[in-house]
Amino acid sequence: MGEPHPATVLNVNDDDANRYLVNRLLSLAGYNVVEAATGMGALLMAQQHRPDVIILDVKLPDISGYEVCERLRANPQTAAMAVLHTSATFVTSDKKVRGLDGGADAYLTQPFEGAELIATVKSLLRLRHAEQVARQRANALAEMDRRKDEFLAMLGHELRNPLAAIMTAIGILERRPTSDDKEARMRGIIQRQTNHLARLVDDLLDVSRITRDKVELRPGSVDLVPVLRQVLQIVQPMADSRGLGLDVSLPSGPLWLQADATRLEQVFTNLLDNAIKYTDAGGVHLRAEQEGVGGAAQAVVRVKDSGIGIPPEVLPHIFELFAQADTSLERSRGGLGIGLTLVRKLIQLHGGEVTARSNGPGHGSEFVVKLPLDHTMGKSAPARDAVDLRRGRRVLVVEDNSDARQAMRDLLELWGHQVAVAPDGLQGVALAMAQPPELALVDIGLPGLDGYRVAQTLRAQVGNGIRLVAMTGYGSPHGRDQALRAGFDRHLVKPVKPDELDRILSEL
Incomplete structure (x- = not known):
């Protein structure tokens, strides 16, 4: 393995004697040294030699060292170079602040000791090396993230194709009545598990978008009550299969929101699906109502169960990615630990909030969603005639x-x-x-x-x-x-x- 290449230092100073002295100190310390006597010359040498450190005098005959530093920082090819300002005349604190604010990494006042100069250069090189390592790691992580997103998109496509065939086929079977109870049960199992798989695929892809703030809403005037009724139709078969009751209380009137109906359905399907999954006996309660008046009025939805509950140490982290209420080794409840992360993000995007409550293991859980009501809606839009x-x-x-x-x-x-x-x-x-x-x-x-x-x-x-x-x-x-x-x-x-x-x- 060859020896590492010595660092290159660009020394910029219009004083010949001073420039020679600094060149000599740097050369004796083992650095490659290039030099310039003007600001424009410094910019040209920086482009040609790509130095690791630039020792830049503030007072130059054409443009100041401050402007040279600003131009270096503005150019992507030179922005990462370490800059050490030096000055024999501009030594007041405000001038030092100006130099550092303008992009310099350090500031030395002449005359300075040779050891101080070399130590400062070494410090800047260490800093530059650390920044390069961090940048390389960030680029590698960004590339891994890009590949992960491509993989998840392909995975979603490959999973959705067979799911589409299964879901269409079961849709055909459902339209053909059967008197065989066992066959009817098997159809129900296929339909429930296919719907469950489809939701898992959607959640898996959505969590990738959420971590990159790429989730988009398509808001419109939405009555929350029909959305909740649609969700209940989706989760009712699962509740029936577990022998659980669904206690529902919905208002007689509308709860108008400016919202994405599809995303709201995803939110409440997740919450009810969790409530049913983590409840072995008893039931699940869904209650929706309006709270407050005027501009402070909110739609409040409560999903409460009598299930396994949430341990106190887990409760503060329940909305974090991959958090699980069921931490046992057998993981009998299933799930990816991403549903509640999606719920919180989607509710926040709607300008609302979601909270979780539990008195501990064995005492059930309650999730409360609050969403701002849309006060501009007085009545629903007229329905369009459907084409048969x-x-x-x-x-x-x-x-x-x-x-x-x-x-x-x-x-x-x-x-x-x-x-x-x-x-x-x-x-x-x-x-x-x-x-x-x-x-x-x-x-x-x-x-x-x-x-x-x-x-x-x-x-x-x-x-x-x-x-x-x-x-x-x-x-x-x-x-x-x-x-x-x-x-x-x-x-x-x-x-x-x-x-x-x-x-x-x-x-x-």
């Missing part, structure tokens, strides 16, 4: 996953539509050109011609008469925006629930 697609529309499904493609075809035909299918983008475009469908469901990650290009081609060749719906395993806001720019009318993230698909088709 049951009359039999021409629908094109472009999907490369064979199971998902077949399940979607069977479901749509069960609803009475005429369905054509294609396994890739090129065949999808060819089918649409031969007989234009009224609606096309297009996967984004297609071989050959991806879904974005399919949409652009169909918009250019078929026109705006066709309705286009993107279906993808990538759920990022960027992907949604890109889909809309490509010409899609809607963007759906897999797995798409049959009821949700039915609603979207009706709205289009």
Whole structure:
């Protein structure tokens, strides 16, 4: 292994004798020395030689050392260089402060001892080395974070594709009545566990966005009461399977919020799912009401259970990432420890707060969510007339996953539509050109011609008469925006629930 290269020091001073003396001291100390007599010369030498340390006199014949330092800091190629100001005339404290505030790392007043100069240079080199190490570590962490995000996006896509096929298939089975109790139970198990897997995938991807403050809301006027009723429909089968009662108290009138309805559904599904999961006997209580009046009025939702409770030492950290109430080795309750982190972040983004209470193990838990009410809403907007697609529309499904493609075809035909299918983008475009469908469901990650290009081609060749719906395993806001720019009318993230698909088709 070779010896490390000696550090390079740029010595900037217009006094020849002073510059020679400093050069001599630095050379004897083992440093490579380059020099300049003017401020502009210093900037040029810094660019050419990339010194580790610049000894910069404040008083120079063209521009001051202060300005030289400011220009060095403003240039990304020289910003990390250590700068030592020296001066024989500007020695007042305010001048030193000006130099340090302007970007200098240290300040020496001439005349100074040679040992003091060399010790200061060594100190600056240690500082520069530490900064380089820290910068390299930060860059490495940033690269690891980027790769992690790419991996999670790909993981989400790969998990959502099979989930989409399973969810569509169970949707078909549910529409075929059965008298076999065992078969009905098996269908219920498949549906509950598929929904649970879909929520875990969503949480896993959302927590990556939350840690980078990339979560986006799409707020609008939302009545919280129907949102909670929808959540109750989702969690009721799980409560039934555990023999738990759901005690619900909702107001008779609306609770209007400026909120993202999808995110609120995610919040309260998480809270109720946790309450049910951590309760072995008794029940779960959901209560929503308005508290306060005027501008201070809030919607308050309480989710209370009679379950395992939260230990006092865990309670202060329950909303932290990967915190768990169930810390036993067997981890029988499952979960990733990220749901409550998502809950807190999403509620904070809505301008609200969430708190947790528990009297300890065995005494249950209560989570209280408070959200500001929207006082501009007096009544709900008039509902739009839904279009009944049951009359039999021409629908094109472009999907490369064979199971998902077949399940979607069977479901749509069960609803009475005429369905054509294609396994890739090129065949999808060819089918649409031969007989234009009224609606096309297009996967984004297609071989050959991806879904974005399919949409652009169909918009250019078929026109705006066709309705286009993107279906993808990538759920990022960027992907949604890109889909809309490509010409899609809607963007759906897999797995798409049959009821949700039915609603979207009706709205289009």
